[in-house]
Amino acid sequence: xxxxxSGEDYYKIVNIHIYKNLDELKDLLNKYIYHKDHIIIIVGxxxxxYRGRASSEAxxxxxxxxxxxDGTLLIHEARGRDPVNWQPPGSICxxxxxxxxxxxRCQRQQYNEEVIVxxxxxxxxxVAILDVSNFFEVKGVERDIVDxxxxxxxxxxxxxxxxxxxxxxxxxxxxxxxxxxERNIMYIIEVKNEKAGxxxxxxxxxxxEYMKQHSRGRNIIGVLIANGIxxxxxxxxxxxxxxxxxxxxxxxxxxxxxxxxxLKDSSVNSLSS
Numbered sequence: 001x002x003x004x005x006s007g008e009d010y011y012k013i014v015n016i017h018i019y020k021n022l023d024e025l026k027d028l029l030n031k032y033i034y035h036k037d038h039i040i041i042i043v044g045x046x047x048x049x050y051r052g053r054a055s056s057e058a059x060x061x062x063x064x065x066x067x068x069x070d071g072t073l074l075i076h077e078a079r080g081r082d083p084v085n086w087q088p089p090g091s092i093c094x095x096x097x098x099x100x101x102x103x104x105r106c107q108r109q110q111y112n113e114e115v116i117v118x119x120x121x122x123x124x125x126x127v128a129i130l131d132v133s134n135f136f137e138v139k140g141v142e143r144d145i146v147d148x149x150x151x152x153x154x155x156x157x158x159x160x161x162x163x164x165x166x167x168x169x170x171x172x173x174x175x176x177x178x179x180x181x182e183r184n185i186m187y188i189i190e191v192k193n194e195k196a197g198x199x200x201x202x203x204x205x206x207x208x209e210y211m212k213q214h215s216r217g218r219n220i221i222g223v224l225i226a227n228g229i230x231x232x233x234x235x236x237x238x239x240x241x242x243x244x245x246x247x248x249x250x251x252x253x254x255x256x257x258x259x260x261x262x263l264k265d266s267s268v269n270s271l272s273s
């Protein structure tokens with residue numbers, strides 16, 4: 001397994017067939033992580049282990065893995081837009097060797113979460129320098145929906161009062177926060193101007209968990225507002241006891257609804273189209 005580099009400065013291919021030297025490869029990949037200006041792209045036969053609030057394991061399979069300069073980890077399979085596993089910006093990633101296999105460990109120390117990846121075989125390794133655009137801003141539907149909610153009130157609780165907009169957290173900015181003091185409820189609102197997938201629900205979950213640590217005993221309810229939702233994402237909505245609102249018709253999947261009811265109800269199924 002060699003680690004000679006070839007290619008232009010903005011994209012280099014690591015030759016993994018020249019030498020069988022995992023130590024050299026490990027050191028090379030860690031060098032790119034520590035430089036904090038390269039994206040590492042690996043296609044290989046890998047096993048994924050997650051440890052944190054729960055635990056899970058995905059056996060060896062051919063997958064694509066990316067590590068971004070800000071610590072983001074994304075692992076993809078052949079289908080679907082959303083990664084099968086991921087860690088957010090700020091994660092600490094490092095390569096090592098265990099049982100004659102290359103090993104990647106990405107940790108979120110503050111929340112005691114980690115993803116461990118074992119590579120039984122490697123097909124491609126590349127390192128790229130990409131640009132960061134500073135001219136993008138939220139326009140159109142997403143901003144319009146946020147403004148509409150602010151002007152007309154939260155559709156699911158007209159007595160709730162807006163207490164915050166674009167609230168900064170370690171996981172990103174919460175779009176809107178509403179509180180109903182009489183019911184002791186805090187609503188965490190995440191707005192997407194596209195069809196929501198697993199990543200959107202997981203992002204909302206991270207916001208809710210963060211706010212629970214700072215809410216002084218309030219009942220925290222996550223609300224996802226999006227232009228449709230995938231079947232995988234709606235399963236998580238129901239699992240986490242969140243609320244989903246469809247931008248197109250503001251139809252609500254009630255928190256008390258069960259998954260089998262959702263799957264049998266064609267009118268609700270249309271939300272994911």
